[in-house]
Amino acid sequence: xxxxxxxxxxxxxxxxxxxxxxxxxxxxxxxxxxxxxxxxxxxxxxxxxxxxxxxxxxxxxxxxxxxxxxxxxxxxxxxxxxxxxxxxxxxxxxxxxxxxxxxxxxxxxxxxxxxxxxxxxxxxxxxxxxxxxxxxxxxxxxxxxxxxxxxxxxxxxxxxxxxxxxxxxxxxxxxxxxxxxxxxxxxxxxxxxxxxxxxxxxxxxxxxxxxxxxxxxxxxxxxxxxxxxxxxxxxxxxxxxxxxxxxxxxxxxxxxxxxxxxxxxxxxxxxxxxxxxxxxxxxxxxxxxxxxxxxxxxxxxxxxxxxxxxxxxxxxxxxxxxxxxxxxxxxxxxxxxxxxxxxxxxxxxxxxxxxxxxxxxxxxxxxxxxxxxxxxxxxxxxxxxxxxxxxxxxxxxxxxxxxxxxxxxxxxxxxxxxxxxxxxxxxxxxxxx
Amino acid sequence: xxxxxxxxxxxxxxxxxxxxxxxxxxxxxxxxxxxxxxxxxxxxxxxxxxxxxxxxxxxxxxxxxxxxxxxxxxxxxxxxxxxxxxxxxxxxxxxxxxxxxxxxxxxxxxxxxxxxxxxxxxxxxxxxxxxxxxxxxxxxxxxxxxxxxxxxxxxxxxxxxxxxxxxxxxxxxxxxxxxxxxxxxxxxxxxxxxxxxxxxxxxxxxxxxxxxxxxxxxxxxxxxxxxxxxxxxxxxxxxxxxxxxxxxxxxxxxxxxxxxxxxxxxxxxxxxxxxxxxxxxxxxxxxxxxxxxxxxxx
Numbered sequence: 001x002x003x004x005x006x007x008x009x010x011x012x013x014x015x016x017x018x019x020x021x022x023x024x025x026x027x028x029x030x031x032x033x034x035x036x037x038x039x040x041x042x043x044x045x046x047x048x049x050x051x052x053x054x055x056x057x058x059x060x061x062x063x064x065x066x067x068x069x070x071x072x073x074x075x076x077x078x079x080x081x082x083x084x085x086x087x088x089x090x091x092x093x094x095x096x097x098x099x100x101x102x103x104x105x106x107x108x109x110x111x112x113x114x115x116x117x118x119x120x121x122x123x124x125x126x127x128x129x130x131x132x133x134x135x136x137x138x139x140x141x142x143x144x145x146x147x148x149x150x151x152x153x154x155x156x157x158x159x160x161x162x163x164x165x166x167x168x169x170x171x172x173x174x175x176x177x178x179x180x181x182x183x184x185x186x187x188x189x190x191x192x193x194x195x196x197x198x199x200x201x202x203x204x205x206x207x208x209x210x211x212x213x214x215x216x217x218x219x220x221x222x223x224x225x226x227x228x229x230x231x232x233x234x235x236x237x238x239x240x241x242x243x244x245x246x247x248x249x250x251x252x253x254x255x256x257x258x259x260x261x262x263x264x265x266x267x268x269x270x271x272x273x274x275x276x277x278x279x280x281x282x283x284x285x286x287x288x289x290x291x292x293x294x295x296x297x298x299x300x301x302x303x304x305x306x307x308x309x310x311x312x313x314x315x316x317x318x319x320x321x322x323x324x325x326x327x328x329x330x331x332x333x334x335x336x337x338x339x340x341x342x343x344x345x346x347x348x349x350x351x352x353x354x355x356x357x358x359x360x361x362x363x364x365x366x367x368x369x370x371x372x373x374x375x376x377x378x379x380x381x382x383x384x385x386x387x388x389x390x391x392x393x394x395x396x397x398x399x400x401x402x403x404x405x406x407x408x409x410x411x412x413x414x415x416x417x418x419x420x421x422x423x424x425x426x427x428x429x430x431x432x433x
Numbered sequence: 434x435x436x437x438x439x440x441x442x443x444x445x446x447x448x449x450x451x452x453x454x455x456x457x458x459x460x461x462x463x464x465x466x467x468x469x470x471x472x473x474x475x476x477x478x479x480x481x482x483x484x485x486x487x488x489x490x491x492x493x494x495x496x497x498x499x500x501x502x503x504x505x506x507x508x509x510x511x512x513x514x515x516x517x518x519x520x521x522x523x524x525x526x527x528x529x530x531x532x533x534x535x536x537x538x539x540x541x542x543x544x545x546x547x548x549x550x551x552x553x554x555x556x557x558x559x560x561x562x563x564x565x566x567x568x569x570x571x572x573x574x575x576x577x578x579x580x581x582x583x584x585x586x587x588x589x590x591x592x593x594x595x596x597x598x599x600x601x602x603x604x605x606x607x608x609x610x611x612x613x614x615x616x617x618x619x620x621x622x623x624x625x626x627x628x629x630x631x632x633x634x635x636x637x638x639x640x641x642x643x644x645x646x647x648x649x650x651x652x653x654x655x656x657x658x659x660x661x662x663x664x665x666x667x668x669x670x671x672x673x674x675x676x677x678x679x680x681x682x683x684x685x686x687x688x689x690x691x692x693x694x695x696x697x698x699x700x701x702x703x704x705x706x707x708x709x710x711x712x713x714x715x716x717x718x719x720x721x722x723x724x725x726x727x728x729x730x731x
Contacts, residue, residue, distance in 0.1 A: 044655040046556035091657070189704050217700050222661050224652045225450065227582060228443035228696035234576055235435050235697070248558055251653030255562050259579045259651075260570065283562060 031348050033081035033339070035061075036088060036104035038115025039328070043091035044222050044248035048275045049117050049324040053140065054087060055317050056309075056325035057114070060332045061085055063312070069333075070304045079339030079349045086110055090117060094124045101125050105134045111348065112137065114331050117324065119143035119162075119191040126155045135351045137358075139331035140324055142293065143191045144199075144419040147375025154351070156358050156378045158334040158370055159327045160412060162192060162244065163419035164384050165271040165293055166199035167427065168411040172289060172386040172404055173240050174207045177267060182212045184238035184266070186229055188249060189218040196244035196271065202423040214238045224252050230260055238266050246272040251280060258285050273389070274299065275322045277398045282391045290400055291386045296326035298400055299385040300367030309366040330365040334372075334380075337363045371408060374415055381412040407431060438574040440693045446582045448689025449589035453647065454662050455669040455681045456592060457640030463613050463676025464633040467524065468536040472641045472666060473659030474546025475515060479645030481554050483507035484654040487561035500564045508646040512639025515546075520634040525627065543659070551656055558653040565650035585647060589685075592640070596678050609633065613676065668707050672714045674721030683722055687714075 037057050040050025061083045063069045067076035077083065086108050088100050097118075104110050112135040116122045122141035127150070129136035136155050138146070142162035146155070173180055183204055187193030197216065204211055214236040217229040230253075233241055241262070245253050250272060262268065263285035270276075273290035274297045284290075292299050297320065300306045309329060313321040321329075338358035342349035349357075360377030363370055368382045387400035410432035413422035422428070458472045486503045519542055527535050568580035600606040611619045612629050620626050644662070652658070669688055673680025688707050695706040702709070714722060 042551055042556060043657040046656060047558050051556055218703065220704055224658060224661060227446050228693045231439040231443050231576060232697050235439055248653040248655035251558055256651055259565060260577050
């Protein structure tokens with residue numbers, strides 16, 4: 001016995017070494033893509049936007065690593081690398097957001113950053129990302145100023161801008177309520193709200209030139225109380241009221257406006273309303289026009305990718321994915337396509353190579369097709385959709401009816417034309433069939 | 434005419450809400466000389482507890498009218514629990530420190546309370562709209578106003594009236610005024626200042642929580658609501674004069690009416706109208722409208 005022990009020990013040692021070597025070899029063939037993921041984990045935007053986005057990121061990342069996404073995305077990893085998420089909260093002042101971005105790049109040494117819901121965050125982070133030469137993909141923020149006012153090599157956005165939301169909203173109003181004589185707006189007083197309103201206002205002037213703007217309200221972000229604004233809207237007797245409110249502000253506004261019967265006086269257009277429909281349910285008045293910043297959520301087209309995403313998300317989190325979840329999943333998918341295209345050898349492709357692959361990329365995502373057509377290939381355009389809310393009392397479910405889809409070329413400006421100029425010039429070249 | 438009526442009613446509703454969230458802050462500041470940043474945390478806890486309680490209340494099918502008692506109960510429970518815990522457990526050890534240090538401590542408590550909200554209730558919004566929708570609307574000059582909002586005006590009047598009566602006509606109120614005037618002399622006169630502090634802090638905490646509880650039915654209760662409120666409450670307290678209840682009432686009224694007028698007449702200035710009022714008042718009355726003359730100690 002005693003003579004055999006060393007032999008067994010030797011065999012075990014050799015076995016262990018072989019296993020370690022194999023593991024090391026495997027580790028060498030599967031490098032890690034450290035991905036900084038920034039979204040609201042606290043604050044008023046966390047529940048409606050941030051957490052669904054994080055959930056989607058975790059779900060899709062897991063599927064990417066396991067290679068269980070539907071074809072053609074069923075190849076394991078990103079560029080052969082195993083994706084590891086470093087999740088950071090977007091809540092805080094702009095200075096804190098920028099500082100957190102610097103930490104991700106300089107201390108956590110991530111390979112790329114995906115994130116940002118607030119337009120304010122995106123406007124602040126973009127130049128820093130360029131300075132640090134960090135591949136950064138914005139997944140949700142909407143202001144068109146990012147690629148219209150500057151040129152970036154390392155910054156991308158895989159969702160369309162707020163121009164698409166506003167133009168499509170005006171087109172929907174014209175198609176369904178062509179006799180609109182007056183309109184008003186209530187939007188948050190920062191980049192997103194101001195840009196959304198400006199584009200909607202200009203679009204209405206082009207599409208319904210006889211309609212008159214009667215009041216424009218810009219309450220503070222996260223104000224929560226809108227009694228005076230609702231009174232002003234009631235006094236204005238506008239036929240249509242546009243709002244790009246989101247998160248807790250959107251939900252508070254819907255509750256307060258509903259209680260005062262604003263929907264009886266005016267038709268409300270809520271460009272991000274889809275995010276609230278499963279939470280507020282019957283508290284959203286019927287006939288309110290809802291958007292989802294693209295064909296996402298219940299407005300997403302049926303496809304194997306969408307079927308997989310909706311089912312997997314519902315199974316895991318017990319609720320359907322809202323548009324921020326779709327946009328996050330869309331960003332990660334875009335990054336995966338770019339990584340895979342840039343190479344999948346033992347080494348990760350360089351950041352420049354991934355950026356080059358992402359520039360001008362066209363790919364099928366979970367709700368729609370994405371075309372990185374603007375901002376010299378750094379800014380996506382997609383189609384979008386609007387519909388009318390209805391709470392189905394028979395089935396006890398909220399639904400969107402009278403849905404109209406708008407092609408990307410119908411509601412987005414062509415390349416190298418600023419959104420505001422395109423709208424003012426009558427949206428020349430728009431193809432809406 | 435319609436706009437004028439809307440400005441008055443909206444202004445009064447907003448002023449009432451501001452008064453409800455600011456009066457507890459000014460009470461604590463006046464009596465204890467503690468700039469209580471944690472007040473925003475009391476507001477958040479009040480709102481969340483009320484929303485959570487209302488959810489359970491209606492889920493179990495209890496009579497609708499009783500939901501208003503849930504709002505009051507939430508405020509009392511939060512104020513009592515947090516007030517006693519924070520004052521007895523933390524602040525009473527700090528009273529000999531500099532006022533700035535105490536303010537920083539309450540800021541730390543506020544951050545802890547904000548995180549505690551996330552820990553207890555998570556990040557998803559809570560809704561408690563039932564008490565608001567129960568009361569229906571009243572048309573004033575053909576404009577519908579929720580009776581719940583109008584009831585806030587009555588509640589603010591009652592709270593303000595009760596505080597005024599207690600301070601003016603009761604022994605305990607006079608003790609409180611004595612402590613406000615001169616803490617050391619009050620001790621020599623046999624007033625239990627420590628107890629006055631505890632009671633004041635608990636009442637202030639209850640008022641902060643009440644502000645949150647009565648707001649819950651008209652908003653989406655989300656993390657971070659206390660941050661917005663504490664800034665507004667400070668503005669009202671500064672305008673009225675630090676520690677003055679009458680000042681808080683007048684400050685609320687000024688801010689409420691200015692805000693409503695801006696929304697209706699010049700929406701572009703809505704964002705900074707509150708701070709414009711504050712700057713204007715401070716330019717002429719640097720210690721606020723109802724500030725008390727400061728004793729000079731030799």
